[in-house]
Amino acid sequence: MIPAPFDYEVAESVDNAIELLGTREETKVLAGGHSLLPLLRLRLTRPSLLVDVGRLDLSYVRDAGDSIAIGALTRHHDVATAPLLQEHNPLMSFAAGLIGDPQVRHRGTIGGSLAHGDPASDLPAVVLALDGEIDIAGPNGVRTVRAAEFFRGVFETAVGPQELVTEVRVPKLIGDHVWSYLKFRHRAQDWATVGVAAVARRSNGGVADAAIALVNMGATPLRAGAAEAAWIAGAADPGVEADAKTEPPSDTNGSADYRRHLARVLVRRAVEEAEAR
Amino acid sequence: MSAPTEVEVGRAIGARVERKEDQKLLQGQAEWVDNMHVPGMVYLGIVRSPYAHARITKVDVTPALAHADVVGAWSGADIADEWQGSLPCAWLPTEDTNAPEHKPVAVDKARYAGDAVAVIAATSRGAAEDAAELVEVEYEPLPVVVDPEAALADGAPLVHEEFGTNRCYTWTLEEGEIDRLFAEADVTVSERYRQNRLIPNAIEPRAVFVTAIPANGEFTLWSTTQVPHIARVTLSGVTGIPEAKLRVIAPDVGGGFGSKLNVYAEEALALAVARMLGRPVKWTETRSEGYLSTIHGRDQVQEIELAATSEGKILAVRTKLTASMGAYLQLVTPGIPLLGAWLYAGCYDVQGYSFECTGVFTNTVPTDAYRGAGRPEATYAIERAVDALARKLGMDPVEIRRLNFIREFPAAIKAGLTIDSGDYDASLDVALEQAGYESVRAEQRARRTAGDPKRLGIGLSTYVEMCGLAPSNILGAIRYSGGGWEAATIRCLPTGTVQVLTGSTPHGQGHETSWSQIVSDRLGYEIDEVEVLHGDTAVVPLGMDTYGSRSLAVGGVALYYAADRIAEKGKKIAAHLMEVDEAQVDHVRGTFHGPETSITLKEVAFAAWTAHNLPDGVQPGLEETYVYDPPNFSWPAGAHVAIVEVDTETGAVELLRYIAVDDVGTIVNPIIVEGQIHGGLAQGVAQALYEEAIYDEDGNLLTGNMVSYLVPSAAEFPRWELHHTETPSPTNPMGVKGVGETGAIASPPAVMNAIVDALAEDGITDLDMPATPERVWRALEEARR
Structure with missing residues (x-):
């Protein structure tokens, strides 16, 4: 329960953080620490250097025109309660409010959650469903990656070893949007056994621009393309093919079969809930 | 037994007195073992086997010794000479019980994942963990057995080769003409249940701290233990430190639930290392280390059969248990399933009773006492089986219970003991009324008619349990090595306050408050004038500690009688001081009333201290001790109702309401009783819905931390709905019974009966704990096929 020895540096600026990350082979960024510290304490990860970015000025929720910009160090609690998000993207704030428990939400950060790349986390799937954009700073400046290209595998993202997530942008849901986030878990503070983020725009008595993303149904958050098409087509049960092209894990919280079944039920329910909103 | 005055309920006893302990706990001023630091202290790091079963072919500690902060490192062989005996097992239930040697550090073979194979002493905790990684151990993995039934099969890997079997013991109890009753019965049911293995989670992990005075050969062990007195006796035997030179202190202890009713390898190790190095030693487990080194609970296969008439009258019950001991026998491992041996007919009157339990070694963490210890298992089996019988006969679960309740007390039950008192109908009446039983049934039918995928279920558990361990002669008869008495001393100080010494060692129960209430009731002191000392063998040398809901029903009663003795001596002195005959003096709550004047106990205490004017033959001082050996167990009972909603699409179970009606005799402090029931219910519902220690076939604990082992919050x-009926126990003058375990005993069957009640019409009657969403969903899938 005591981490293996490591060095520790506090980054003074984003540039300084990038510089520090380049000084060693095995470095880790410390933000809220709620994913990293348990791994350190179990000695499942043994970085030689921790770069603490906690003092960088990256905690904010701002109006950015068509989108809402969220600083990478914004705590989940602040995402959940930001009036700008509650007004323009309630899916985002609602989902953030379901993460862990109050202690976790007051420490964990949106940038850390995305960069950690855990497919069981809530926000990656939500940002994927929203087609969000992620700014990544590196030695050559800042690049922007769309959510669909960001998640690469279990704990693998587009963020390189000498890079840092600085900002996340999600669109304002303009017009008559409907949404739902369903998180199936055994205990309130657990990760989702399966989660479903669903969002669409009402159009001609049906919906358009439907997006459904799944939590914990594969190595990364996944779009449920067949279910999206079924929703747009007005199918009676858009969940029937929700688990198509997924590869859910099997663990003590649920077998792959059970997760497939849950995905089908939860997608149907998410669509029902969204449309009833 | 004398005929003492009854307690006055509602004054001190029965009052909602806030816990005296809480201020310091809430303000961070408690005395925890892990907070102790002294100069020169070393920390232990323990190397544990990653294999569930492996021969240890080599242990090389030299790389660890090379670490700059390490002061010692030992393999099991290196340290073997420190042990005078095995870690203790105080309960070998039969003459032919197989009791393996159990060294604190394994020497030739590791028998479960977590078995200690080497130990490090270092000057910091971090260094101890770093150095533990440096020890080189070579293992030769052996075949593994984790399931108790598989362990009994021919050719199963042997946990202890020397026995030629994994069977530890078989213990039987049979009364009445079982075979005839089953042969002649109109109807029988035969059920098989699994008691999921549980991991106790006290809020404070285990910790040990030892200081030594090498010149005198004296050692003081601070331990997060429920049982400092038992630890002193037994650790003396393990280490060879004379009992008189070993002081054991349990300071503030943050919960135990049975997991700290034990004597552990790390306690012996800390003593041995302190003796070898002549330095203070500390060890604190981490939560995940605790999951591999602190005892687990339950883990049984239960087969239960009922024989009954077509009207639903139960004639006989026959039970067969296969109980996992784990890899070794800890303090009371073999006896735990037997604490339920008399309770498999529950609160029902039967003519025939048969019980058989086989204890089995497996390559798993040893099992031992966990809240309820044997009685939750028994209650679960009979309460589910009674529901199964009701279903078979088309009867309502309420009706079948009413038909079979024991109604005359004291009740000599067929299993061979005597229930002190009870009124099972009274508790059930309150429970049904509070639950709105009929209206829940109506809603259940309405949902079904409407085709609602969310089914409603209502489940009952009408339980009786035996606690307040225990009459010493009965413990002797069932081959337990210790007694069941408890000691209390009252010392009236000269300046108007009073000390209580109790051998019952609290670890969160609030003894200081309840004991103060008893002294206040008996002797008139204010609650704040009572100081309660406990948990230190140098301060309270005589004690049997805290477990089995015994503190109030045994230790509290000892205190009551000690107060009688104070009043008796006080009366002699008071009469002398008032110059009247003793027979003319009445003692009422700390005041001695003579024919014309009166004198207070505090005044008497001062007079006894100055000793200027005492009657002939009366010794100075006002201090009395009473050691109480209870004539019977105490038998709390009650009726619990769970109302659940089961989502048949996902398998999710939601506990909508829980109504607990408990009869625990006289209540001394309602706040403490409610707290005990709240916690017990949480742990019982956790067993039914959340918690399960899962081993894979190689003996790896898959639920090795609090992410995968689901302790609910x-x-x-x-919101727990608590109600009480009150049937005082006639076996003690306060009428008290135990309450510490009732919630954990009663609630698992209430919840499971509710789930089966919700799903029986879907074809599901066979469902094991924990009823996780996937398990419920799979049962539904199977039934749909």
Whole structure:
């Protein structure tokens, strides 16, 4: 329960953080620490250097025109309660409010959650469903990656070893949007056994621009393309093919079969809930 | 037994007195073992086997010794000479019980994942962990057995080769003409249940701290233990430190639930290392280390059969248990399933009773006492089986219970003991009324008619349990090595306050408050004038500690009688001081009333201290001790009702309401009783819905931390609805019974009966704990096929 020895540096600026990350082979960024510290304490990860970015000025929720910009160090609690998000993207704030428990939400950060790349986390799937954009700073400046290209595998993202997530942008849901986030878990503070983020725009008595993303149904958050098409087509049960092209894990919280079944039920329910909103 | 005055309920006893202990706990001023630091202290790091079963072919500690902060490192062989005996097992239930040697550090073979194979002493905790990684151990993995039934099969890997079997013991109890009753019965049911293995989670992990005075050969062990007195006796035997030179202190202890009713390898190790190095030693487990080194609970296969008439009258019950001991026998491992041996007919009157339990070694963490210890298992089996019988006969679960309740007390039950008192109908009446039983049934039918995928279920558990361990002669008869008495001393100080010494060692129960209430009731002191000392063998040398809901029913009664003795001596002195005959003096709550004047106990205490004017033959001082050996167990009972909603699409179970009606005799402090029931319910519901220690076939604990071992939080529970009926126990003058385990005993079958009640019409009657969403969903899938 005591981490293996490591060095520790506090980054003074984003540039300084990038510089520090380049000084060693095995470095880790410390933000809220709620994913990293348990791994350190179990000695499942043994970085030689921790770069603490906690003092960088990256905690904010701002109006950015068509989108809402969220600083990478914004705590989940602040995402959940930001009036700008509650007004323009309630899916985002609602989902953030379901993460862990109050202690976790007051420490964990949106940038850390995305960069950690855990497919069981809530926000990656939500940002994927929203087609969000992620700014990544590196030695050559800042690049922007769309959510669909960001998640690469279990704990693998587009963020390189000498890079840092600085900002996340999600669109304002303009017009008559409907949404739902369903998180199936055994205990309130657990990760989702399966989660479903669903969002669409009402159009001609049906919906358009439907997006459904799944939590914990594969190595990364996944779009449920067949279910999206079924929703747009007005199918009676858009969940029937929700688990198509997924590869859910099997663990003590649920077998792959059970997760497939849950995905089908939860997608149907998410669509029902969204449309009833 | 004398005929003492009855307690006055509602003054001190029965009052909602806030716990005296809480201020210091809430303000961070408690005395925890892990907070102790002294100069020169070393920390232990323990190397544990990653294999569930492996021959240890080599242990090389030299790389660890090379670490700059390490002061010692030992393999099991290196340290073997420190042990005078095995770690203790105080309960070998039969003459032919197989009791293996159990060294604190394994020497030739590791028998479960977590078995200690080497130990490090270092000057910091971090260094101890770093150095533990440096020890080179070579293992030769052996075949593994984790399931108790598989362990009994021919050719199963042997946990202890020397026995030629994994069978530890078989213990039987049979009364009445079982075979005839089953042969002649109109109807029988035969059920098979699994008691999921549980991992106790006290809020404070285990910790040990030892200081030594090498010149005198004296050692003081601070331990997060429920049982400092038992630890002193037994650790003396393990280490060879004379009992008189070993002081054991349990300071503030943050919960135990049975997991700290034990004597552990790390306690012996800390003593041995302190003796070898002549330095203070500390060890604190981490939560995940605790999951591999602190005892587990339950883990049984239960087969239960009922024989009954077509009207639903139960004639006989026959039970067969296969109980996992784990890899070794800890303090009371073999006896735990037997603490339920008399309770498999529950609160029902039967003519025939048969019980058989086989204890089995497996390559798993040893099992031992966990809240309820044997009685939750028994209650679960009979309460589910009674529901199964009701279903078979088309009867309502309420009706079948009413038909079979024991109604005359004291009740000599067929299993061979005597229930002190009870009124099972009274508790059930309150429970049904509070639950709105008929209206829940109506809603259940309405949902079904409407085709609602969310089914409603209502489940009952009408339980009786035996606690307040225990009459010493009965413990002797069932081959337990210790007694069941408890000691209390009252010392009236000269300046108007009073000390209580109790051998019952609290670890969160609030003894200081309840004991103060008893002294206040008996002797008139204010609650704040009572100081309660406990948990230190140098301060309270005589004690049998805290477990089995015994503190109030044994230790509290000892205190009551000690107060009688104070009053008796006080009366002699008071009469002398008032110059009247003793027979003319009445003692009422700390005041001695003579024919014309009166004198207070505090005045008497001062007079006894100055000793200027005492009657002939009366010794100075006012201090009395009473050691109480209870004539019977105490038998709390009650009726619990769970109302659940089962989502048949996902398998999710939601506990909507929980109504607990408990009869625990006289209540001394309602706040403490409610707290005990709240916690017990949480742990029982956790067994039914959440918690399960899962081993894979190689003996790896898959649920090795709190992410995968699902301890629920308050967010998972409804608001507990508590009610009471009160049937005082006639076996003690306060009428008290135990309450510490009732919630954990009663609630698992209430919840499971509710789930089966919700799903029986879907074809599901066979469902094991924990009823996780996937398990419920799979049962539904199977039934749909």
